[in-house]
Amino acid sequence: MRSKYIIIGGSAGSFQAITKILSELPKNYNIPIFLCLHRLKHVRTGFVEALSIKSKLPIIEPKDKEMIKNGRIYLAPANYHMYFELGNYFSLSTEESVNHSRPSIDLSFLSAAQVFKNNLIGIILSGANRDGALGMKEVKDYGGITIAQDPEECQVKTMTTAAIKATTIDHVFIVDEIINYMKNLQ
Amino acid sequence: MPLTQEDILLFISVLKSISNYDFTEYSIKSFTRRIEKILIDNKLDIEALINKVKKDPVFLEQIVKDITVNTTELFRDPKTWHVIKYRVMPKFEDKPFINIWHCGCSTGQEVYSMMILLNELGMLERSKIYATDINTDVMDVAKAGRYVYRFNIDYLENFDQVIRQNPFNFEEYKDVPYERYFQIDKVKDTISMNPFLLNRVIYKKHDLVKQSNIFDFKFDIIFCRNVLIYFNYELQNKIFGMFHENLNNLGYLVLGIHESILGQQAQKYNKKGLVYSKKII
Numbered sequence: 001m002r003s004k005y006i007i008i009g010g011s012a013g014s015f016q017a018i019t020k021i022l023s024e025l026p027k028n029y030n031i032p033i034f035l036c037l038h039r040l041k042h043v044r045t046g047f048v049e050a051l052s053i054k055s056k057l058p059i060i061e062p063k064d065k066e067m068i069k070n071g072r073i074y075l076a077p078a079n080y081h082m083y084f085e086l087g088n089y090f091s092l093s094t095e096e097s098v099n100h101s102r103p104s105i106d107l108s109f110l111s112a113a114q115v116f117k118n119n120l121i122g123i124i125l126s127g128a129n130r131d132g133a134l135g136m137k138e139v140k141d142y143g144g145i146t147i148a149q150d151p152e153e154c155q156v157k158t159m160t161t162a163a164i165k166a167t168t169i170d171h172v173f174i175v176d177e178i179i180n181y182m183k184n185l186q
Numbered sequence: 187m188p189l190t191q192e193d194i195l196l197f198i199s200v201l202k203s204i205s206n207y208d209f210t211e212y213s214i215k216s217f218t219r220r221i222e223k224i225l226i227d228n229k230l231d232i233e234a235l236i237n238k239v240k241k242d243p244v245f246l247e248q249i250v251k252d253i254t255v256n257t258t259e260l261f262r263d264p265k266t267w268h269v270i271k272y273r274v275m276p277k278f279e280d281k282p283f284i285n286i287w288h289c290g291c292s293t294g295q296e297v298y299s300m301m302i303l304l305n306e307l308g309m310l311e312r313s314k315i316y317a318t319d320i321n322t323d324v325m326d327v328a329k330a331g332r333y334v335y336r337f338n339i340d341y342l343e344n345f346d347q348v349i350r351q352n353p354f355n356f357e358e359y360k361d362v363p364y365e366r367y368f369q370i371d372k373v374k375d376t377i378s379m380n381p382f383l384l385n386r387v388i389y390k391k392h393d394l395v396k397q398s399n400i401f402d403f404k405f406d407i408i409f410c411r412n413v414l415i416y417f418n419y420e421l422q423n424k425i426f427g428m429f430h431e432n433l434n435n436l437g438y439l440v441l442g443i444h445e446s447i448l449g450q451q452a453q454k455y456n457k458k459g460l461v462y463s464k465k466i467i
Contacts, residue, residue, distance in 0.1 A: 063446045064415040065422070077444045079262075080412075083215040092444050093216045094412045096257050111215055 009105035011127030013155025023054035076103035109135025118143035127159025137167035211421035261344035290413030291317035294328025318392030331379030412442035426451035
């Protein structure tokens with residue numbers, strides 16, 4: 001089996017879901033996970049630390065051209081867009097915000113979809129805008145698996161409902177089901 | 187229709203054959219993204235874009251400008267500026283002249299940030315500031331030193347963090363007025379840099395892909411932040427070598443906060459927190 005990659009997008013109301021997911025993944029979880037989360041522009045530091053408290057896996061803000069490694073969780077750095085390149089490495093960009101967002105979930109998901117194709121699982125969580133909906137469509141169109149957090153469970157459901165409208169979602173899951181799904185991928 | 191890699195490579199080879207611009211070693215992801223945006227903004231498909239740049243040199247220049255425009259802000263990444271203020275600049279305390287190159291200066295916010303810092307440290311008078319970019323449109327904005335207030339309002343907080351506060355001593359607070367450096371006009375929605383800053387900078391067009399140092403001296407500090415992220419690994423390494431050759435001994439290279447020197451050139455530099463110092467080899 002070819003190696004899998006998981007990309008997770010979230011905004012308002014996703015922090016709790018993310019920390020829960022990270023806290024339940026085992027120490028030996030070896031599928032790389034990319035987090036693309038909206039956060040305040042001027043809150044540059046402290047986010048990795050906050051996410052790391054509950055996580056058994058290392059959380060890293062990747063540098064430009066850094067290689068992707070198994071068993072790591074990568075967080076899109078504040079104020080950059082995060083892309084994936086053929087050859088299994090990251091590249092970053094400071095081009096203008098998309099939908100008022102940098103990092104843009106759509107751009108990261110699109111880039112991941114093009115590179116990882118049917119080895120990619122795209123997960124969209126709670127959020128107050130539509131960023132990520134187009135990205136989820138790209139994940140689907142390139143043959144990946146799409147998962148949306150159940151809007152009923154989301155603190156803010158704009159983002160997941162937009163994604164559900166934009167494309168075929170393979171699974172609408174509550175967070176516990178997302179965690180189970182992720183664990184069973186190994 | 188999504189662009190294929192072949193489309194992009196064809197466009198790059200056409201540009202190379204009809205102009206001086208060489209994007210061969212650009213990071214393909216960001217380049218593709220720029221082209222997609224250009225196609226949407228100009229309501230063209232890739233074939234029409236290629237035909238138009240072939241026929242219309244003015245349009246070609248405009249497209250190159252659209253590809254090479256980068257966003258920046260005042261005191262972007264305050265942590266980097268703290269390192270410059272407290273770790274780098276003290277090394278130049280006794281140096282009679284300080285040469286600084288802002289390579290890829292874009293719209294100039296970094297240049298003004300550095301001049302403001304130098305002035306607060308009493309070092310501006312003996313500093314020579316050079317700024318280059320491939321894109322003359324963004325450099326015109328830099329020269330004018332006038333920015334849209336509402337886009338920059340968030341970054342005044344950065345000014346406070348770097349210029350007014352001391353992260354190592356929370357009791358210290360210097361009440362430096364913004365007006366010392368720029369005027370805010372909320373009606374016109376502008377932030378305008380004061381004339382004494384505008385006149386201190388020498389701007390030159392420079393193509394980092396093709397040209398080495400275009401000045402006939404070396405530098406104490408080279409800034410090149412969030413520029414090399416658009417280049418591939420090989421080109422990045424070539425440029426790190428060029429910067430090494432053009433830094434004075436004890437000189438510093440400042441990269442973007444999420445950039446690093448990978449591969450062979452890394453041994454030519456000492457990583458000092460968020461900046462690199464030249465290793466003498």
